[in-house]
Amino acid sequence: MRVHKLPSSECAYALFDAPSGTGKEAQLELLYQFEAMLPQSIEDVQAVFSKPINDKIIACACDKETVQSFRSNIEVLVPDSFPEWIDIELYKAHGQQLNLLTGSMKPFSSLNRDRATAKFVCFTAILTMLVVFVGVHRRIDQIKSQHAEVAGLIASQFDTVLPKITGPNTQPDAIRFATLLNQARATRTGAVELVQHDLVKDLANVFVQWPTSLDIQVRSFTMGSESIRVDLFVHDNESAAEVIKQLSDLDGWSMKSRDMRPSSGKIDLSMSFIQKEIGAESS
Amino acid sequence: MKWSWNTSAGVCVLTATIGIVYAFGQLRNAQYELNGSLDRLKHTNGSISEYQSLVSAQQDTLHGTKPQQDVEAKIYQGLKFAKINPTPKFQASMQADRAYSQIGSNRDGSPTGLREQDISILIPNLSEYEIGQFLVFWREHQHVWSPKQIKLEHDNGSRSNRYSLQLDCVAVYHESGA
Numbered sequence: 001m002r003v004h005k006l007p008s009s010e011c012a013y014a015l016f017d018a019p020s021g022t023g024k025e026a027q028l029e030l031l032y033q034f035e036a037m038l039p040q041s042i043e044d045v046q047a048v049f050s051k052p053i054n055d056k057i058i059a060c061a062c063d064k065e066t067v068q069s070f071r072s073n074i075e076v077l078v079p080d081s082f083p084e085w086i087d088i089e090l091y092k093a094h095g096q097q098l099n100l101l102t103g104s105m106k107p108f109s110s111l112n113r114d115r116a117t118a119k120f121v122c123f124t125a126i127l128t129m130l131v132v133f134v135g136v137h138r139r140i141d142q143i144k145s146q147h148a149e150v151a152g153l154i155a156s157q158f159d160t161v162l163p164k165i166t167g168p169n170t171q172p173d174a175i176r177f178a179t180l181l182n183q184a185r186a187t188r189t190g191a192v193e194l195v196q197h198d199l200v201k202d203l204a205n206v207f208v209q210w211p212t213s214l215d216i217q218v219r220s221f222t223m224g225s226e227s228i229r230v231d232l233f234v235h236d237n238e239s240a241a242e243v244i245k246q247l248s249d250l251d252g253w254s255m256k257s258r259d260m261r262p263s264s265g266k267i268d269l270s271m272s273f274i275q276k277e278i279g280a281e282s283s
Numbered sequence: 284m285k286w287s288w289n290t291s292a293g294v295c296v297l298t299a300t301i302g303i304v305y306a307f308g309q310l311r312n313a314q315y316e317l318n319g320s321l322d323r324l325k326h327t328n329g330s331i332s333e334y335q336s337l338v339s340a341q342q343d344t345l346h347g348t349k350p351q352q353d354v355e356a357k358i359y360q361g362l363k364f365a366k367i368n369p370t371p372k373f374q375a376s377m378q379a380d381r382a383y384s385q386i387g388s389n390r391d392g393s394p395t396g397l398r399e400q401d402i403s404i405l406i407p408n409l410s411e412y413e414i415g416q417f418l419v420f421w422r423e424h425q426h427v428w429s430p431k432q433i434k435l436e437h438d439n440g441s442r443s444n445r446y447s448l449q450l451d452c453v454a455v456y457h458e459s460g461a
Binding site for chain 2: 114115117121122125126128129132133136139140144146147150151153154157158160161174180181184185187188189190192198199201203204217218220221222223224225
């Protein structure tokens with residue numbers, strides 16, 4: 001670091017009590033105090049202040065033009081000595097603090113360094129942002145493709161159960177499926193005992209044993225879960241007896257009653273049956 | 284404020300920070316959406332399995348509160364199945380409904396909100412074969428309307444053996460119309 005010591009005769013000095021405030025306020029307070037003591041305007045000089053020691057601050061001011069001439073090739077410009085009325089110990093302790101090449105009079109080399117650092121920081125920040133953007137963009141693309149894949153899987157799942165419907169007013173698959181599922185839940189409660197008695201099967205069993213070889217005209221046939229009633233016509237008593245004989249052996253049924261009477265040249269035969277289990281219980 | 288390289292660097296860093304935060308925000312949103320989709324897929328799989336197991340079980344209640352419409356639809360399907368042409372003029376007479384109770388349980392009220400509906404179906408002018416086909420459909424392809432009584436009545440006017448089929452059935456449906 002190139003240091004130059006300026007002859008103390010080119011600078012003005014002052015010794016102040018340390019200001020009560022801190023920061024900019026203290027700086028301004030010192031400047032106003034110092035300006036009152038200077039033969040020229042504070043704007044025309046480069047004024048610097050030491051740190052407080054023993055509640056005292058040394059102020060040093062030098063003509064800006066003089067300081068300006070050192071900015072291009074010097075990095076630290078300090079007075080070579082202090083006037084005698086300033087404690088030499090103070091000078092020894094704070095001499096280096098009174099660098100006149102600060103603030104608006106910073107050396108050009110320092111300014112260049114700052115500029116390069118700022119450029120580097122800018123470049124690094126923007127590069128980092130771009131790298132993050134590219135990385136994040138690629139990751140988002142991956143996620144979107146996974147998302148589309150999952151959406152496709154969901155759609156294909158729905159396709160397995162939903163009927164194909166197209167049209168402008170078609171509801172989304174999820175809503176159609178929810179309706180279907182609710183319907184299935186409501187109609188498969190498991191709480192309802194469905195077929196108490198398989199009547200159709202019982203009817204088929206009766207007809208399997210029906211005496212088809214005989215000429216019978218069935219007038220009515222009523223089957224419940226526990227009983228059967230048959231009304232029919234046959235030609236004569238022998239046929240009626242044969243019908244009664246064959247139907248009395250109906251599997252699972254026992255004949256409860258029969259009634260036979262002539263009607264318009266035929267025999268009107270009525271029979272009723274009850275399930276054998278029920279018949280056995282009642283007897 | 285005087286613009287300087289330091290200010291530029293600050294602006295760049297700030298911009299880059301905001302940009303990075305924004306990019307990560309977008310990434311997080313995309314990840315949330317994907318997680319949501321994966322959850323939906325899981326839920327859908329579960330629901331479809333449930334649906335498939337439900338539909339493989341027998342339907343035991345009517346859907347909705349319109350038993351008349353349902354039974355008429357079933358009759359038409361049965362007549363179509365039995366290839367009965369022309370479609371005969373059938374009657375479907377609804378009886379008063381009542382709270383559902385399983386056999387052997389108390390008939391007073393049903394905590395399940397289910398009701399029973401009786402119906403009497405009368406289809407005239409059917410041959411024995413057509414009656415058989417219709418009853419096969421009724422037994423095999425629908426389970427909600429359980430026959431309580433089957434009655435065959437000979438059509439006295441017909442010379443050939445044709446019968447009226449009277450089918451008295453009962454079905455369970457949801458009081459609330461589920």
